[in-house]
Amino acid sequence: MRSKPSGHRGARSRRAQRIPVVRAVALAAIAAVALVACGGSGDGKGGDNPSKGATATKTASSEITVKPDSGSGPTAPGGKVTVHADRGKLTEVKVTAAETDAFAGSLSKDSATWTSSARLAPGTQYTVIAKGVAPDGKQLSKRITITTAAARDTFVGEYSPDKGTTVGVGMPVSITFNKPIRDKAAVERGLTVTTTPAVQGAWSWIKDRNGKDRIDYRPQTFWKPGTQVTLRMSLSGVDAGGGVLGTQQRVVHFKIGKSVVSTVDVVKKTMTVKENGKTVRTLPVSTGKKGFETWNGTMVVLSKVPTIRMDSRTVGIFGPEAYDLGAVKWAVQLTPSGTYAHAAPWNEGKFGRVNGSHGCIGMSTQDAKWFFGRVGLGDPVTVVHSTDTVAVNNGYGDWNVDWTTWQAGSALK
Missing domain, CATH: 2.60.40.3780 (Immunoglobulin-like)
Incomplete structure (x- = not known):
């Protein structure tokens, strides 16, 4: 689908008018006779006029x-x-x-x-x-x-983070497509990420929780605070396979904010919060009880709301363990499967002592409010000493994949 740049047009060709030598001599002789017959003698009364019969040179315009x-x-x-x-x-x-x-x-x-x-x-x-x-x-x-003519079918990608936002050091660039991407290499070639300062990163293809094609970009380690990131989506006219054409041409600038990294130890039942590498607080928490263990590994803050209703039916918990909490305060979402860090006053007395939740990270209302005010989109929260590791597509579990495996997920490897 590439069109070659048009080359320079050459100057307009002119056919040189050449007269054979013999014919030129004959014509010269005839011209001389004609001059005598006309009585001209070169005195300006009937001589040659160089402007008559001459071929004008036309300058080609730009x-x-x-x-x-x-x-x-x-x-x-x-x-x-x-x-x-x-x-x-x-x-x-x-x-x-x-x-x-x-x-x-x-x-x-x-x-x-x-x-x-x-x-x-x-x-x-x-x-x-x-x-x-x-x-x-x-x-x-x-x-x-x-x-341009309309296409039979088109595709678009929903990207994150948004233009102009400031995000945490764990935030990957993520694009989820509304149509299956059969030619992943063609689509990936239309995506670039540049940073100031420069940092090595890589794209990797995954399936989201709904089975849609998704591609994420991350560095080998967490972003450096203050990094300026630019995502360019040159997907307009790109064929994703089978004639499904892209329509997007986007330039997305965002910034990496300060480093806010939290570590939850399910054995110690604590959450340690560090800002720019320095510990600012260690909070007593209560994580998932047996059978409902909190995901192990690194999760990334997806959103936060001051009050939310938590209904166990939305995450597949029924029967004796079912719950419906109508006003949970200071909720920080870590996975779309339902993992939050939030206030859990009903578990007062368990913080720092007993793991008694259904998988969330619970803490006192005061501590939850403090944590809510310190973290934002893209801040990583790592759980250690738990059991199953959070899946790469359960939110932004990208950091739980080693760098070699992550790079191997590119279609351009």
Whole structure:
């Protein structure tokens, strides 16, 4: 689906007019006789006029051309935009569409040709604005509209975190797709993550809890606080397989905030909270009792709400162990399967002494309120000395996979 940049047009060819030597001599002789017969003698009264009969030299003008050109109707999606300054240089190119971030592109060494890095999405109207300069300094400009034909089927990815957010050091970049991704390599090639300062990271494909295709990106270890992260989703026009085309062109900037890392020891029944490597508090807690053990491994804060209803039926607990708690305070969600850190005043007396929950991390109302105020989206909470490790797709369990295995999950390995 790549379209090759158009090359330079050559200057307009001229057919050289050559007259055989003999014929040229004959014509010269005839011309001389004609001059005598006319009585001219080169005195300016009837002599040659060099402006008559001479062939004028036409200077080729500079112009900007854009491909594809959908002036005759919708163009096929999936191609790239190429802008060329014929006998000139480009100074600015913009390719935009509604609800689409501007296309990035690369300029040729001679600044004459610009090629978009993204492809054209189906069923979209793009505006291309190009500016340039001719060799004589004349300003060049071009504005056209490209309309693409609709596709039989399309896909999009729901990404996290959102633009402009500040997240914790454990927050991966995560994209879940609404359609099966058969050509994972093609889609992954349309995704890039860049950081300041630079850090090594990798994409890995997984299935979410609903069986949807999902791809996450993380570094080898937790992010460094203050890191600026940019996700670029150049999925417009990308074929995910079977003609299912992408429609998204997104640039997502977010920032890594301070390091807030919590460790829950189910044997000691404590939660130690560290900020930027220093312990700020160790809280007594009560974790999951036998048969309902809290997940082992690293989980990441997904959300938090000051009050929530907790109904055991939503997590498959019925019978004697069933519960329906209508107003649980200071709830910090760690997994979509129902793991929270929250206030549990009904377990007062067990904190630091007995594990008596159904898998959540319970603490006093005062301690829960304090913890609620210290953590945010993307902060990691690691449980040690428990039993089963949280699954990679149960929230952001990405950190429970060793680095070699994680890298092997890329479709571009």
